[in-house]
């Protein structure tokens with residue numbers, strides 16, 4: 001569904017991503033892993049059109065999207081939940097969801113029922129301010145906002161960051177339901193290993209801007225964890 005080939009990216013003179021290759025299979029959850037600062041968020045930024053790409057291809061459903069504007073990519077069906085959630089604390093839950101409707105070119109007026117089926121708590125809290133929600137509820141709101149355009153690929157950057165441990169499992173369940181009930185393909189950046197084992201089918205590991213390992217979750221050995229993931 002998504003294939004990245006020979007992706008190179010620079011911030012100014014700094015060469016950040018070096019010939020990154022990555023594949024995301026339809027209907028699966030693929031996890032991009034690696035220590036802080038290795039280039040995971042930058043890779044997602046390249047996919048979403050938020051940071052400039054120096055060279056390489058990003059093919060989504062057969063189309064090279066590397067020169068498309070961010071809103072065109074969203075319009076093609078790529079949803080994005082950024083690191084830190086970035087919901088608007090002073091706006092209501094409904095207003096936060098409606099902001100999602102205005103991104104991309106697939107303009108829609110109505111928040112799809114799917115959002116409330118997946119996250120009933122959002123329906124109950126439509127009039128509450130985003131900032132008054134708990135961390136777990138805010139994450140549901142951030143995912144719900146990304147789902148209003150009904151993407152076929154959902155990209156999440158560290159969805160468990162700053163979430164209480166007892167809610168982390170719940171976020172994992174939500175991701176699994178998205179796959180099962182909505183047929184969603186998921187690309188996840190994540191550092192928490194138990195969470196990755198709960199939700200992911202395949203992994204890619206980055207180190208210093210390069211992809212160093214890839215495979216099925218069964219191939220994620222203790223050696224790989226020690227070499228590339230343990231801090």
Ligand SMILES: Nc1ncnc2c1ncn2[C@@H]1O[C@H](COP(=O)(O)OP(=O)(O)OP(=O)(O)O)[C@@H](O)[C@H]1O
Nearest residue numbers: 011014016034035036037038039040041042043083
């Ligand atoms: N806007 C920017 N300008 C310059 N350098 C940046 C910028 N954003 C990130 N970097 C640098 O690019 C490198 C990769 O950062 P990136 O955020 O992609 O890593 P990451 O793996 O997502 O880490 P984290 O888990 O901490 O978010 C780091 O060295 C970082 O300092």
